[in-house]
Amino acid sequence: MSDSNNSKTHWKTLINPDYIGAYALPDGEDLTVTIDYVQSEEVTGSGGKKEVCTVAHLKGHKPMILNVTNSKSVHKLYGPYIEDWAGKDITLYASTTKLAGEMVECLRIRPNVTARKKPKIEAARFAKAIEAVKGGTYPARKLSDQFDLTPEQRKELKEATKQKEEA
Structure with a gap:
């Protein structure tokens, strides 16, 4: 562990x-x-x-x-x-x-409300979301708005969006 x-x-x-x-x-x-x-x-x-x-x-x-x-x-x-x-x-x-x-x-x-942090997305769920983005059933913008993506995930999302636009 x-x-x-x-x-x-x-x-x-x-x-x-x-x-x-x-x-x-x-x-x-x-x-x-x-x-x-x-x-x-x-x-x-x-x-x-x-x-x-x-x-x-x-x-x-x-x-x-x-x-x-x-x-x-x-x-x-x-x-x-x-x-x-x-x-x-x-x-x-x-x-x-x-x-x-x-x-x-x-x-x-706290005496002030702090902004909510976006959750991380697990690898398996991210992979399914990328497939949905490529298939046009899930908007890339929604994925990036909902989750705190790593730099690698952002790059993969950008590539998936590009593939969808070229299809």
């Missing part, structure tokens, strides 16, 4: 928690997400203790429990009413806080 963090698995991902945590951020990078809705819910903690928490449901990600610190951060961005937070972007980052005398990882919300 390679030493890069991309190929390593954080142990917390194996226990499938119901809520997003700092462990879920790729290589400790910021993650910009969209709030679907926010509501008060009963949450069961790791010791089986139940408590009512404010929970932000995120599009395409696990929900996030909003503590007071994070709720204040969203308030500063979008106002005090949770109904106004739906459809809004927030940028998450990993931090640490003291809990029961111990420093633990936590999620925090």
Whole structure:
């Protein structure tokens, strides 16, 4: 296994928690997400203790429990009413806080929303996309707009576009 963090698995991902945590951020990078809705819910903690928490449901990600610190951060961005937070972007980052005398990882919300990073595209999916570009069933522009392509992938896309135009 390679030493890069991309190929390593954080142990917390194996226990499938119901809520997003700092462990879920790729290589400790910021993650910009969209709030679907926010509501008060009963949450069961790791010791089986139940408590009512404010929970932000995120599009395409696990929900996030909003503590007071994070709720204040969203308030500063979008106002005090949770109904106004739906459809809004927030940028998450990993931090640490003291809990029961111990420093633990936590999620925090940046005071400004950062632009979303385009995802990388896996080699097999890229190869299929190139064939679709050559066949005229997928626009090259859409591929480059949706994904963060490597210089080699950009070159291959340019060649595929040229082949399609010559056909």
